[in-house]
Amino acid sequence: MDFELSPEQEQLRDNVARLMRERYGFEARKGYQASPRGWSEALWRDYADMGLLGAPFAEADGGFGGGPVETMIVMEQFGKALALEPYLQTVVLCGALLKHGAGEKHRAELIGAVAAGESRLSFAHAEKQSGFDLHDVGCSAVKDGGGGFVLNGEKTLVGQGDSADRLIVSARLEGARRDRHGIGLFLIDADAPGVTRRGYPTQDGQRAAEIAFADVRAAPHDVIGAPDGALPVIERAVDETVAALAAEAVGAMSEALTMTVEYLKTRKQFGVTIGSFQALQHRASDMIVALEQARSMMYLAAMMAGEDDAAERAKAMSAVKAQIGRSAKFIGQQAVQMHGGIAMTYEYKVGHLFKRLTMIDAAYGDADVHVRRLAERGSLFA
Structure with a gap:
């Protein structure tokens, strides 16, 4: 190919x-x-x-x-x-x-x-009880009699939500909290009356926000797409985001590997560079293998991101997340261990790369979550 x-x-x-x-x-x-x-x-x-x-x-x-x-x-x-x-x-x-x-x-x-x-937009979707289930939405949207809606509820871990000027908010128009139908998307000004934001830094140096909606009004033109059929759109958008995260992870892993190999070539112990030790050469070789496995899945993710068959796309993205998560954990751990104490300091980049890789693994379900999903859906090539 x-x-x-x-x-x-x-x-x-x-x-x-x-x-x-x-x-x-x-x-x-x-x-x-x-x-x-x-x-x-x-x-x-x-x-x-x-x-x-x-x-x-x-x-x-x-x-x-x-x-x-x-x-x-x-x-x-x-x-x-x-x-x-x-x-x-x-x-x-x-x-x-x-x-x-x-x-x-x-x-x-x-x-x-x-x-x-x-x-600048942010997607306010996750809630404290929802975990990795995209259909678990408790935030409510009630018709106001004039064709618009009134939103009430709370959203958590809204990426860059404290600096966005508009929010795309998922809310439930009908059905029980975990029903797949009845979810809508609404475009809300971040400073609209009733919107409360609390921003904070995340472990990887980025930012997120907790956002509350108290009787926030959404006009008819603020509804995105079908008022109660947004879940397939959300799932497709998350699949495309997973593909993008795979590429970001490959970039971070590549940088971690480059820095580690350079360190092995310059750091000396017992009068010789530590890269001359066969055990560390083997570990660096294993990092290269893990990176190439992740890169192959990055290409698969890019190819499958535009797939119209939702079931096939979801299986592919679960396979991508499983491999990316495992490669990221292995490369991050090896990079930190072979650098030694310097990798644990705030002033050095390797530790920050590992933190970001860890957060990417956790986003939308870690490797273990997606291995289970693959098992439930059948193999990637079934």
Whole structure:
């Protein structure tokens, strides 16, 4: 199978890689992390100017005609640099909700604003009781008599939710809390009356928010897609997000491996470099194998992200998550152990890479969760 990039895709990869090298050194990243938003607004504007914010969207929707492969290219480079900007939330996750759920007019308006860097979105979906079940939604949406809705409920772990200017909120119009039908999507201004946000840093240096909705009104034009049939759209958007996370993880694993090999070549014990020890050479070789296994699944994820068969797409993404999680854990642990104590310090990048890889593994279900799902759904190639 041919995995070669087109000349345009190679140029995109090279441009993003160059931007990360020039603007995203580890010391610079610490400065971005310490800023009020927790990321660089100047770089966000650069992403817009380079076309990165519109890369995955069709031209008719205000994008640049790319797709999952372009997302993969960008996210792999972001993973190497440990980029903090809300690209995953705004462009990948919320962008997918708009692509697959919104009407043509809605898409053009909202995606155009995202591509221009004028709007930052976050998806407020997870709740404290829901775990990894996307259909477990207790936040309610009640018709107000004028064609609109009134939302009440709480959402947790909303990625970059404290800096978003708009929220896409899942809420239940009918049925029991764990029913698959009756879920809608609503576009809500982050500063609308009744919205309360509490932001906080996460373990990997990014940010999230707890958000409460108390009698928050959503006008009829704030409804995204069918009012009560949003779950298939949510599942598809999460599958596309898993594919993007796989690419980010491969980028982070690649960086961890590069730093580890370089350390083995320079760190000396007993008068020789520790890379001359055969046991450490074997461990580094095992890291390379784990990385290549993860990279193969990254390619599978990019190919399957656009699959219309929801069952086949879900099986593929479970296989991707299982392998990515296992490779990430192995490479992260080996990188920290072979670096020794320095990898445990805040000032050194390897520990931060491992933290991000750990959070990626946990997102939308860790490796063990997805192995169980694969067992329930049948093998990947059944």
